[in-house]
Ligand SMILES: Nc1ncnc2c1ncn2[C@@H]1O[C@H](COP(=O)(O)OP(=O)(O)OP(=O)(O)O)[C@@H](O)[C@H]1O
């Protein structure tokens with residue numbers, strides 16, 4: 019029996035196992051990092067030398083706008099495909115389904131190479147006014163679809179297919195009562211989609227689309243196969259000349275990591291913006 | 303089809319007129335020939351057991367559901383069709399939307415737009431559909447919110463309002479379109495008992511101002527006090543209709559009596 023005035027010491031449960039595993043993991047990490055740093059091929063000096071070289075920076079800029087352009091085109095196209103798939107018109111539904119089937123069903127790398135060598139399949143791009151023979155446009159495919167254009171085409175068409183499924187899921191997640199309320203107010207289907215359904219679908223769409231953007235940023239590295247002038251192409255060009263493969267890959271990795279971190283921060287801000295009205299106490 | 307022409311010329315053209323309206327979901331006939339007339343400025347309450355087709359009929363009036371048979375007019379115009387010569391043309395989505403502007407609807411589950419504040423909910427359709435200048439729409443929305451007793455909640459999102467407050471915003475939202483007819487589908491059924499009164503008070507105010515209303519409700523007190531006409535539905539037909547005194551006070555049909563015994 020202890021009296022009320024006595025101070026009682028509380029002994030929390032001791033997690034010996036936890037301490038042990040933590041120690042083990044820290045130990046292994048230290049060993050691994052030291053092995054990395056001790057490697058004569060890492061060459062921190064070389065990494066520092068190339069990290070801010072102008073052609074590496076150019077590659078970073080290209081990677082960034084390639085990502086953004088592909089995501090913007092992919093999202094806009096994705097909305098169109100998603101609405102087509104949900105339409106009452108069986109032809110639109112079928113076309114959308116087929117598009118998604120092809121572009122999700124083949125590797126992105128294959129699609130990039132395919133667009134890079136589009137000239138081999140269709141040598142000339144020609145546009146004529148029907149029945150008159152007037153030629154509006156006629157050029158060799160390789161002149162029009164340069165490496166950069168092929169990269170944008172492949173990345174955005176591929177993204178459309180994935181975005182379409184994400185957006186369709188978001189649209190279906192919106193309560194049917196919302197469409198009904200909008201209809202009862204005399205809003206047209208298009209207005210309802212733009213003002214009522216999509217803003218609410220956003221909440222469901224944004225987290226996966228954030229992941230899509232991050233994946234896209236890294237997927238742009240694949241366009242180095244058709245000389246897409248992106249970050250990966252830039253470092254490849256350098257190490258193919260000086261054989262300093264590892265330091266230059268580290269340069270690329272540092273930049274990708276930095277850009278992805280930036281995107282994650284942006285995603286957090288956007289999610290907060292579209293969460294409005296769903297969390298209690300969020301009055302502005 | 304001569305009925306349309308006659309009714310257009312009469313001074314007291316009915317606001318809603320249903321003749322033998324039928325509606326099927328697959329093999330099941332939910333409405334089996336509804337006849338009903340609602341005069342302008344009148345309040346009609348639809349009563350009836352669950353599954354009798356009250357909501358379905360109400361939704362037919364603003365063409366949220368398409369009728370399979372019979373005829374239905376709102377303010378002299380056939381719902382869902384345009385007459386040209388002696389042919390009826392089904393309306394396109396845009397034309398249907400155009401006619402719905404004049405018919406307000408209030409839902410059991412409010413269906414406010416959760417991503418918009420109360421005020422933004424109210425001005426959305428006037429601004430986007432009617433093209434009302436934003437400032438005028440805001441001023442009018444503020445007046446409407448005051449009328450439903452929510453002047454101080456204009457900046458709140460629906461998720462920050464009680465059920466009764468949400469329903470009153472929904473009524474303000476419908477009124478912002480200056481409807482000539484208001485449809486209510488069990489507007490108080492999803493509410494806690496202590497919140498019902500505020501919503502019913504707003505509806506009584508509307509009725510007193512001469513709004514034409516069709517109200518599906520289980521609130522017998524409201525029907526008795528406010529309704530000009532009461533229609534009792536069962537099994538997809540109007541079993542009995544008349545003044546509240548007739549239908550609620552001295553029901554003629556066995557089914558009406560059985561229903562009233564249960565709810566009163
Ligand atoms: N979309 C639908 N598909 C199939 N059947 C339906 C659909 N909507 C309603 N029904 C059926 O139609 C009948 C009438 O439904 P309705 O909602 O009009 O009844 P109600 O009188 O409003 O009932 P409650 O008082 O429960 O709201 C019911 O049997 C219901 O199951």
Ligand SMILES: [Mg+2]
Nearest residue numbers: 356357358488
């Ligand atoms: Mg109902």
